[in-house]
Amino acid sequence: MKRFLLFSIVAWYITASCFCQIDWKNFMSQQDMIWTxxxxxxxxxxxxxxxxxxxxxxxxxxxxxxxxxxxxxxxxxxxxxxxxxxxxxxxxxxxxxxxxxxxxxxxxxxxxxxxxxxxxxxxxxxxxxxxxxxxxxxxxxxxxxxxxxxxxxxxxxxxxxxxxxxxxxxxxxxxxxxxxxxxxxxxxxxxxxxxxxxxxxxxxxxxxxxxxxxxxxxxxxxxxxxxxxxxxxxxxxxxxxxxxxxxxxxxxxxxxxxxxxxxxxxxxxxxxQSFVSLPDKKMENFYWAQMYKLASATRIGGGLLDNSGPWQVLTPWPNAWWNLNVQLSYWSVYASNRLELGMPLVNAIGSNLNNLINNVPEAYRKDAAALPVATDFNLIGETVNIPGTEKKAQVGNLPWICHNLWLQYRFSMDESILRNTIFPTLRRAINFYLPFLKEDKQEKLHLQRTFSPEYGIAEDCNYDIALLRWGCNTLLETTKILSIDDELIPRWKQVIEKLTDYPQDANGMMIGKDVPFSRSHRHYSHLLMFYPLYLLNAEQNGSKELMEKSVEHWHSLPGNILGYTYTGASSLYAAFGEGDKALEKLNGLFARTLRPNTMYMESGPVIETPLSGAQCIHDMLLQSWGGKIRVFPAIPSRWGDVQFQNLRTEGAFLVSASRKEGKTTGIRIKSLAGEPCILRTDMVNPIVKAGNVTLTPIGQGEYSLDLKKGETVVLTTAGGNIPMISPVDGKGQNFFGLQQAKK
The missing domain is CATH 2.70.98.50 (putative glycoside hydrolase family protein from bacillus halodurans)
Incomplete structure (x- = not known):
């Protein structure tokens, strides 16, 4: 009995304290910006x-x-x-x-x-x-x-x-x-x-x-x-x-x-709250500057992450922009385990539903809501146009921001967010689509003309088709979780079953029906089905080839390839396990558009691009879509040594991992909510080193772990020791600010 108790105490100490050897003051001093x-x-x-x-x-x-x-x-x-x-x-x-x-x-x-x-x-x-x-x-x-x-x-x-x-x-x-x-x-x-x-x-x-x-x-x-x-x-x-x-x-x-x-x-x-260390010290400096920028720009009780943060200057963009900018700004909040910074967005959407309703024409306010391109922090903006006309009906902005709220829920598993904010808002957002779906002779549902952000008008606009499909699936999943018997359940199922496929041509995804992607365009709103929605993903035959063709064509048209064109492509490649290409695209941001203090401008300040660059790094280190935790899913080949601690995943898991000389040497997972845990890793023959948990192989590189709420497990290779998380070696430090360039 004493031996068992001693073992339990040792196991608890290992799971609680392993992966932790960080002199934070010294480590962060290497991330400082310096001006000479x-x-x-x-x-x-x-x-x-x-x-x-x-x-x-x-x-x-x-x-x-x-x-x-x-x-x-x-x-x-x-x-x-x-x-x-x-x-x-x-x-x-x-x-x-x-x-x-x-x-x-x-x-x-x-x-x-x-x-x-x-x-x-x-x-x-x-x-x-x-x-x-x-x-x-x-x-x-x-x-x-x-x-x-x-x-x-x-x-x-x-x-x-x-x-x-x-x-x-x-x-x-x-x-x-x-x-x-x-x-x-x-x-x-x-x-x-x-x-x-x-x-x-x-x-x-x-x-x-x-x-x-x-x-x-x-x-x-x-x-x-x-x-x-x-x-x-x-x-x-x-x-x-x-x-x-x-x-x-x-x-x-x-x-x-x-x-x-x-x-x-x-x-x-x-x-x-979390720790990331990379062998590329300029990239590491950039990452920590974004973590600093996030908390400087938003807090509970503070402002939304709009285009400027608290640093307003003369600009054409002095509002919250909802067709990409706000969404990208918040992505790195979730994986970095800084969910409190996401609550101003949740609160803004949850407390301003009436304003969202008033953003649609009066005839649709009974059961619909929408977000125009730009609003104030109370979500008041110009009326969103009706689909099916020659006017720009940009309908997808509200469903897209609901996806951010969904991530806030999935990474926290806080059902109050799902019940009080996501469900009533997403339900109305999807309702604004339903009157404009028409069935053809083959019983396929088609969406009347809507507007793809900054590009043009199209029927079956891919921006909206992807968000409509995701929205209906999410509403159905939400009704199951919350035990809601909604009268629209049959309609949402019908949309999922009959909604037309994504319009494509020889170059990949089109803007919409009869509208090819044929001119340079910074947005990747026509590619949301790959990322961040993962409706088309790495586990489906043919999806990777279609994604690569679409991204290559998108970047092949010069003239309007700007900051988040690179970060978007980086995350798209990471979603399909292409770490080297993901890093190459992220480096494009550094080479062309990143400023000395890691800010970014397109005619005015737009802080979302560098913040989305931090999410690119997260996507290389850890992914959790589709109910699986993927550790080092898109790690660049040149990043031999990588360490991270307490990054967060969907299902509310805290994950830490160590990689040495190109091989994963240890993984720690803590369950905060008791959700099912499926791990995908390249670690060869992992074993449970600490924790009273069973590791069950279920496929190539995939394992099921019976983690209960509050439990922690540490995995290593057979015969391996529990690694200690600490800063990895690399050349140089303090790359940002105005100083002599480091070689």
Whole structure:
């Protein structure tokens, strides 16, 4: 009995502590971005955020000054007479300029990811100014500490409010872009500056009511300065001013150590939720920059992952864009085991169903809902057109975002998300298709004309055919899980049985019936059936060849091959086990369009592309579609050593794995929900090294494990030892920022 108890204790210790030898502070220091010359733009600068407030720091172009931007993703216009991209858009706030006494000659900066802080030194003709800045994680502050040498002790700070008109309108004026210039646009009122009790205020009222308040105060002593900034937005109320006044009124320097400790503690708890280490250190740096970017841009209670995050600049895209951008931005949340970052999306969809209903024409609001291309955070946008007409009826956006919600459910197994949000929303989304399905003489159902994002109108549009098929299948599965006897079950079954096949030609997937893919196009919305829906997948004969033909043709037409064209192709190849091709396509993003701080621009900031690049890495390391956990399913041949810990899969499993010299040496799986566990691995003759679990072979490289909820199993090769997860060796570190290129 004592021997059994000792064995049990040892087994518990092994399963609980194996795969864990990480000095997080040191490891994350190797991921930092470093600037040996000063950045001058948004896409070069160090950036910080707490899920709603954000800032970036750079030298102001053309001026002898350092810019500290003020951003807040909650700041929107709310015009009731304009539901489109001008009336319901994000708005600019303003920025501070540090004006030194001397002329700026040089400078350096470092973005410390572990502490989510930027430090730097500005060198002028009269001395130096050392800076430290952060956006507090647990409170609404931007903090900038400055320490000057004697010659620079007279530097000053000044706030410059931005124009609060639509950034799309302002961008069009600046670029003389008549296409994006809205005639008859009425400007918001001018900003109002004031000072009370030693605190400075900027009030930016809106025509629609409410407004944005920024407050700041500088605490100065000798050659040191602490700039404290707070920002709030309110609508229709005007209490944002009261909020920032309350936030700053009593804040003193003695409070800063407490704020900073809470800030750092948040980040120190955030990163270890999962771990990934790669032999390609530039790719590893990129990956961890995206994990940092995710948590800087969104939190529970904060903003959605729209095109800009908290770092709004002049752009044609100052909204949430739903025909690809939001979907891609969230994908890496799920596998990285950072599901709390996905909840703002769940909450936005779940709490705004009425707005989704009002996005369809009035005649369809009884049982349908839709998402237009662009909305505000309350999902208010222009009315979606009716299929079957010459107008652009882009119907698939809501079903596609429901797929993201489905992933949130599958990776968490939280049935409340399924019952309260996914089912009522997806049911209405699919209902908007049903009146526009027509049966031909062969009893096949065809979809009337809809719009494939950014390409054109087509009958049997592949974007919609794939999402309609996935939606009906998912609704049927949901009714079984939740024991719902829905009157539409027979109709959903009929659609699945009779829906037409995907239109194809000699080049692979078409846009739709009679509409070939014949011009360069950045979107892969015509390929969703391969990824991320996996309706056509690696386990089906002929699907791989069709996917490869489609992707090769897509990339063969030059002119509009841009950032997420590469990340999309990378994930498509990974879905079919082609690791080398997946890496080749991801490297295309690095070669052509990735910016020094891992941001990305297409006429304006669009942060989804780098974030989707992190998902490409996940897809190479771990996949879990179709009820199977696939460990290292598309690993590039050059990645001999790879380590990851606590990546998450569908079914709510935490998976850790080690690969040495091109061979998988250990896998740990923990079940959080007690779902069926089927593992696919290239490990030769795996055995259970720890855990009271039976491993049953069920096919070539596939095994069933009888894991119960809360149980953990460790697998190794026969005679192998339990490997320890730790950073893998590789050449170089700190590849991002502005510095001399590493060789």
């Amino acid at each position: 010359r000063l950045p001058q733009t948004w896409y070069e600068a160090p950036f910080m955020g707490n899920g709603s407030m954000g800032t970036y720091i750079c030298k102001e172009p053309g001026k002898n000054a350092i810019r500290v931007d003020v951003g807040n993703s909650m700041v929107h216009d709310h015009r009731t007479n304009d539901r489109g991209v001008y009336g319901r858009c994000r708005l600019l706030i303003g920025y501070f300029l540090l004006h030194p006494a001397g002329e700026i000659k040089s400078g350096d900066m470092r973005l410390d990811l572990w502490n989510a802080e930027t430090t730097g030194c500005i060198r002028t003709t009269l001395g130096e100014i050392k800076l430290k800045a952060y956006v507090t994680s647990e409170s609404p502050y931007i903090v900038v500490e400055a320490e000057a040498t004697e010659g620079e002790k007279d530097f000053t700070w000044k706030f410059y409010p931005e124009n609060t008109d639509s950034p799309r309108q302002l961008n069009a004026i600046q670029r003389n872009n008549k296409k994006h210039l809205k005639k008859g646009y009425v400007s918001n009122p001018a900003s109002q500056l004031s000072v009370r009790n030693g605190v400075n205020y900027c009030w930016q009222p809106l025509l629609a009511g409410g407004g944005t308040a920024t407050a700041w105060k500088e605490i100065r002593k000798n050659n040191t300065s602490i700039l404290l900034i707070s920002n709030a937005h309110s609508y229709p109320e005007t209490d944002a001013l009261q909020k920032v006044e309350t936030a700053l009124a009593s804040l003193q320097t003695t409070d800063l150590p407490i704020l900073q400790k809470a800030h750092r503690d948040w980040w120190h708890n955030y990163y270890p």
